Amino acid sequence: MPMPHRTQQQLIKRRLVGKDGAERIRELRAILAELPGYRNGPYGDLRKWVEGELDATRTRKKVVHRDSIAVRREGAAQIALVGAPNAGKSSLLQALSAIQIRTGDYAFTTTRPIAATTRLGGVLVQLVEIPGLIEGAAEDRGGGRALLGVLRNADAILFCHACDRPLEELETIRDEVAAAGIELPALVAATKCDEAPPPEHPELAVLPVSVLDDESLDRLRDELWAMTGLVRVHL
Numbered sequence: 001m002p003m004p005h006r007t008q009q010q011l012i013k014r015r016l017v018g019k020d021g022a023e024r025i026r027e028l029r030a031i032l033a034e035l036p037g038y039r040n041g042p043y044g045d046l047r048k049w050v051e052g053e054l055d056a057t058r059t060r061k062k063v064v065h066r067d068s069i070a071v072r073r074e075g076a077a078q079i080a081l082v083g084a085p086n087a088g089k090s091s092l093l094q095a096l097s098a099i100q101i102r103t104g105d106y107a108f109t110t111t112r113p114i115a116a117t118t119r120l121g122g123v124l125v126q127l128v129e130i131p132g133l134i135e136g137a138a139e140d141r142g143g144g145r146a147l148l149g150v151l152r153n154a155d156a157i158l159f160c161h162a163c164d165r166p167l168e169e170l171e172t173i174r175d176e177v178a179a180a181g182i183e184l185p186a187l188v189a190a191t192k193c194d195e196a197p198p199p200e201h202p203e204l205a206v207l208p209v210s211v212l213d214d215e216s217l218d219r220l221r222d223e224l225w226a227m228t229g230l231v232r233v234h235l
Contacts, residue, residue: 005042008035012050013179017138021057028054069146071115073153075124077228080151082177083160084169085132088191088211090114092160093129095211096221113150120225128154135172138179148180156227157186159204163196170201185227189220 012031019027031050038044071078081089093099097116114129130147137144151157157177161170170188190198193208193216200206207223209216 005046008043009046009049010175010179012046013138013175014181016053017180024057025054028057069113069150071113071128071150071153073126074115075117075126076230077123077155078126078128078153079156079158079224079228080154081127081129081158081160082133082151082173084162084165084173085134087132087160087162087165087169088189089129089132089160091211092189092191092209093127095217097127113147118221120221120228121230123225123230125224125228125230127158133173133176135176137176144176145180148177148182151177152180152182154184155229156224157182157184158224159186159188160191161188161199162192163190163198163208164192167199167201170199185229187223187227 015027015031016024028050032047032054035047035050036043038047081093083089093114093116097118099114099116112131115126117124117126119125128150130151133144133147134142136142137148139145159170159173161167186204188201188204188206190206190208192210194210194212198206198208205223207216207220209220211217
């Protein structure tokens with residue numbers, strides 16, 4: 001019995017990460033050969049999706065695009081703030097670090113990674129806001145590969161999820177990070193918790209936080225410090 005088609009699609013996405021041109025075509029052909037021969041139902045849709053990817057790869061212009069996004073590391077550790085567009089990342093970064101950045105109640109306010117340092121456990125730690133990721137980021141949709149490349153260099157991930165948004169939005173982001181082969185210690189900051197109740201997550205710790213609540217920000221700082229794995233040294 002074949003595995004669930006959604007699981008199969010995620011595995012296929014992982015196989016395609018980093019593959020372009022002829023290499024991607026060969027991989028897609030191999031995937032088609034391995035798929036069950038269903039033409040209808042969920043696996044029929046999955047086959048059509050793979051065939052569509054194959055056609056798109058064949059007809060795509062041979063343009064090499066490398067985005068030289070780079071963040072110079074500072075501090076004893078680096079934590080990346082990751083989430084969907086308009087998940088409250090910029091406001092949280094500003095509250096944790098006092099950096100002055102542009103925020104807005106609309107998607108894609110941040111277009112490039114923003115780094116700032118904050119003091120956790122008496123140690124300087126770098127926080128890096130990754131611009132909002134979208135479905136297909138691991139395949140470079142929305143410039144996702146360059147953004148995930150920045151994330152790959154971090155020591156831990158703070159997933160930011162707005163409480164007034166469905167949990168599926170967070171899972172989409174986690175799927176893209178997993179598809180890129182990135183595995184790091186992670187925590188969920190449930191932002192805008194003064195507007196809606198925080199969600200429960202079966203795998204990750206969820207910490208409600210509001211930029212208007214100093215106590216919730218202090219709790220978040222403690223959790224971030226614990227996630228770094230650094231040890232406080234008293235001299």
